[in-house]
Amino acid sequence: MNPTTFSRRTLLGLGAATATALVLPGCSAKSGPMRVAWYGPDPVTKAINNALQAWKSNGGAEFAPESAPFADYWDKLATQTSGNNAPDVLRMSMSYFSDYAGRGTLKDLGSLGINISGLDPEVAGSGTVDGKNYGIGQSSISYAMYVDEAAVKAAGGSIPQQGWTWDAFAEFAKDYTGSVQGSFGSSDQAANFQLFEVFARQHGTDLFAEDGSKLTVGRDTIQEWFQYWADLRTAKAAPPQNVTGEATAIEKSLIATGKAPLQFGWVQQVTFYQPLVKSPLTVLPVPQGEAGDLKGQFIKGLDLWCISAASKHPEDAAKLIGFLLNDEAAIKAIGILLGVPPSKKARDLVSAEADSAGARAIAYVEEIAGKVGPSPQPWPKGYGELLTGFGRIAENIGFGKATPASGAGEFVELAGKTLGK
Amino acid sequence: MTVRRSAADSFGTRLRRSVPGYLFLLPWLIGLLGLTVGPMVLSLYYSFTDFALFNTPSWTGLQNYLALFHDPRYLQSLRVTFLYVAISVPLEMAFALAVAVLLNRGLRGLAVYRALYYVPSLLGGSVAIALLWQQIFGSDGLLNQVLGLLGVEGRGWISEPETALWTLIVLRVWQFGAPMVIFLAGLRQIPDDVLEAAAIDGANRWQRFWRVTLPLLSPVVFFNLVLQIIGAFQAFTPAYIISGGKGGPSDSTLFYTLYLYQQAFGNFQMGYAAAMAWVLLLIIAVFTGLNFVLGRTWVFYGDEGVRR
Structure with missing residues (x-):
């Protein structure tokens, strides 16, 4: 056989390989690193990226970040979720929380052992629906x-x-x-x-x-x-x-x-x-x-950390959420960009930067705390x-x-x- | 081996012979079935259900289709889209034809001009151009600055409902390059001797254009018309970017496809959106069909010349 011409068998093999290559990505299980998604303008994205760096240097599991402005984020998340391809850790807004939680797309975090002991109870529980906790508040805001x-x-x-x-x-x-x-x-x-x-x-x-x-x-x-x-x-x-x-x-x-x-x-x-x-x-x-x-x-806590129901990395995802809420470096990186931090420890860490806009925001929430109505x-x-x-x-x-x-x-x-x- | 096509070939032989062909087609076939036909069938099914992205769809019959006609925003999206098609397509076609005729007069550097005028068509549907448009027609934008120099007070062209759609129409007309190139190719096909004969018979330039060029060009006009109408009905990106996905101000740029998108991915009303998509398909089919029927009265193909 002339080595430069394709035999019929080679060609058939090629065709089959092409077909397989086309089909495979569609049905193979996704086993990439844990994906972390959030919405917000640039400062938020920078802050969360810094917090994720802290997670990485503390030996945390591998991750892939995804971020988008608020409006675009929801278009994307809806598509991903319906395609069973939602990010593992995701930022959820109260505006859409019931849409997602009520449709079974979020994981019950109850059994995943996320440390919420230092959090204000109201914020920690702001994602609770019918006794199941679908999200942990990132902040208290007003x-x-x-x-x-x-x-x-x-x-x-x-x-x-x-x-x-x-x-x-x-x-x-x-x-x-x-x-x-x-x-x-x-x-x-x-x-x-x-x-x-x-x-x-x-x-x-x-x-x-x-x-x-x-x-x-x-x-x-x-x-x-x-x-x-x-x-x-x-x-x-x-x-x-x-x-x-x-x-x-x-x-x-x-x-x-x-x-x-x-x-x-x-x-x-x-x-x-x-x-x-x-x-x-x-x-x-x-x-x-x-x-x-x-x-x-x-x-109220109006932004939450959630884990998608389809997540393949629920343990790592839970650990990451615990880290973002409790680790000093993460708290400092995030500051008040997601809202007033949900724990006393975090608030003290962040208001240390006297007379920043952040400190004024925290002072404001503490000031009105006793005067506002029920959530x-x-x-x-x-x-x-x-x-x-x-x-x-x-x-x-x-x-x-x-x-x-x-x-x-x-x-x-x-x-x-x-x-x- | 010579290829022999004979009725004597058994079905099995023919099948065996065509297997490699189908194997070569396979990648495309998988794409067609998996990415086009499959989703289309599914969307037809969803259009008769209450599918809302995360639920299990249940059959609701014609409810989605009937609801369309009681939805004021849907009717508004129809109005906006029809207005857009009715104004932008003729303007774009006229512009394209006029420029093509000018360029066809044997200018030096024709290739350069052709490329130059064609560039907007390559860029026009892109996000970058939509953003640029926002800058030009914003109230502090380029247009108002130029108007200011002339002593005319501008307005927020994009932020006012009276003018916002017009900026999108201008954007479409600006992309006249694609039909222009096709017109230009068509003009090249028109034999010089016909035009010369007309000139000798005393027809002036204007008469030659209307009596000779245009009729001979009519199949190309027809082709462009069909394509442009379909394209205009499907317009999405510019309105999405310029209005920030809202179709505003005050729903004045709420294109059909944009409203469809809002229902599907903003409100999760997939069933409703699927119904909208099928109605749009129907509308486009009707327009295209109408085009073909009406085309018989004005499109002139060279090969039927003798009979006419």
């Missing part, structure tokens, strides 16, 4: 506003110690607008479903029924909320909708571009904004119905859809395509369709 006090003073205003009432806040915002060329007293928060939760609780009801089957906040409260921000926009105390639409990224936010003196968000997010603002940001409670009444706010139940299945729906409706109102009344009705209808499925 809603807050961050104010550029220097800018307020320069405009001749002042900041009340306990934050504003909603009425006083509207007055403040109107006065501030125009004190600096092209500035607004507040960013527009009409689309902020999480700030609205505080507002709803100030009006006497939680957002959802205990079992998550329906909306309990009244339609009139929703309407009042949309109307409040519509009035601020009319008074030019808050920017028009198209400006808000371009200010969603942290670095384009009004406070970062000097067009507003304040921003709302979860307390730890002050550390994302602080590097973009020259003077220190003061952390305050969000506006209240009655001055000093913080019952609308709550402190709501885990957000129900379908929360993610309501979160984006609320924002969309607020946007429609902002562009004059809906009224506060019709928008409130639309949201009630959406909640009726989404909840209790």
Whole structure:
């Protein structure tokens, strides 16, 4: 046989090999290293990577990190989970927790022996559903506003110690607008479903029924909320909708571009904004119905470490979670980027850096701890859809395509369709 | 050995003879069955169920399909998509044809121009260009800066619902290069003697274009039209990137495919999304079919010239 020509048998063999090569990756068991996934902006990714380095130098098992911005993370995780290919250790947000836990995609951590002895019990148990623990809180967080006090003073205003009432806040915002060329007293928060939760609780009801089957906040409260921000926009105390639409990224936010003196968000997010603002940001409670009444706010673990039900490395995954929660180097690397640390030990370690934005955030949570209301139940299945729906409706109102009344009705209808499925 | 095709060959012989052929086809066949046909059949099945990504699907009949027509956001996505197709496709085609005709006049450096105009088509659907678009049409963007120099006050082209879709239409028209190259190839096929004959008969340039060039080019126009309509219905990336996945502002860029994606991967409504996908297939099929039927009245193929 001429060695340079293929025999029929060689060819057949090649064909079979090609076919096998094509098929094999599809069905072979995945036995790579443990995968660790999380969401968050760059600073979070850097911090967790540093903590993972500490894990590695302590002789921890091999791992492969995956990170993405919040919105993209959920698209990816949904696809991975349905393909039985979810990461082993994953960061879970309360916004989607019930969707995943309720569908059996998360492991019960009860028997894996993760050391949670030093954790605040409320945070450690924030992932407990029907006696099973599907996730361990990474932090305790609360809603807050961050104010550029220097800018307020320069405009001749002042900041009340306990934050504003909603009425006083509207007055403040109107006065501030125009004190600096092209500035607004507040960013527009009409689309902020999480700030609205505080507002709803100030009006006497939680957002959802205990079992998550329906909306309990009244339609009139929703309407009042949309109307409040519509009035601020009319008074030019808050920017028009198209400006808000371009200010969603942290670095384009009004406070970062000097067009507003304040921003709302979860307390730890002050550390994302602080590097973009020259003077220190003061952390305050969000506006209240009655001055000093913080019952609308709550402190809760809203981000969790979970292990996917399909994980092939549950023991290593559990060890890693224990490490991230308890090891000094990991705690220091993470700081408050995931929220106020969930143990006394960690808080002491992190607040040691006096007068950092992180220390101010921790001080804020400790300060309001005795004054806030009881924590709501885990957000129900379908929360993610309501979160984006609320924002969309607020946007429609902002562009004059809906009224506060019709928008409130639309949201009630959406909640009726989404909840209790 | 000579290949002999005779009816006398038994079925077994023919089968044995074709085995190597099928073996060579195998990699492609596996892809076709596993990655295209299989998922399509599954998605057809899911479209009749309440599949929500993590549950076991249960049969719900036509419910998903019926729900579509009571879903205001679905209807909005239809409106946006039809508007997009109806405006961007004719504009893009006209642009492509005009540039192709200009380039066909024997310019020096034709290859360079051709490549230059074709580049946007290669890049146009990409994330990078969508991000660039965001910069150009943002309220502090390039366009407003240029307008500012001219003393015109700009607006937030992307952040206002009245104009956002138009930026996407411009983006599509800007990618006229692909149909242009095909037009150019078509123009090259038109014999000079026909045009010369028309010129001798006294037809001016305009008449020659409408009476000779365009009819002879009509099969190419038809081909481009069919492809562009299908492509425009399936547009996704630019809207996804420019609106941050939301289809905003105020659902003004909520393309059909984008809403489908939101339902599938945002809200986990896989059954509903599958139903949407099949309706889109149907819409595209109807449009393509309509194109072929209408095409008979205006598409002129050289080989039927004698009969006409």
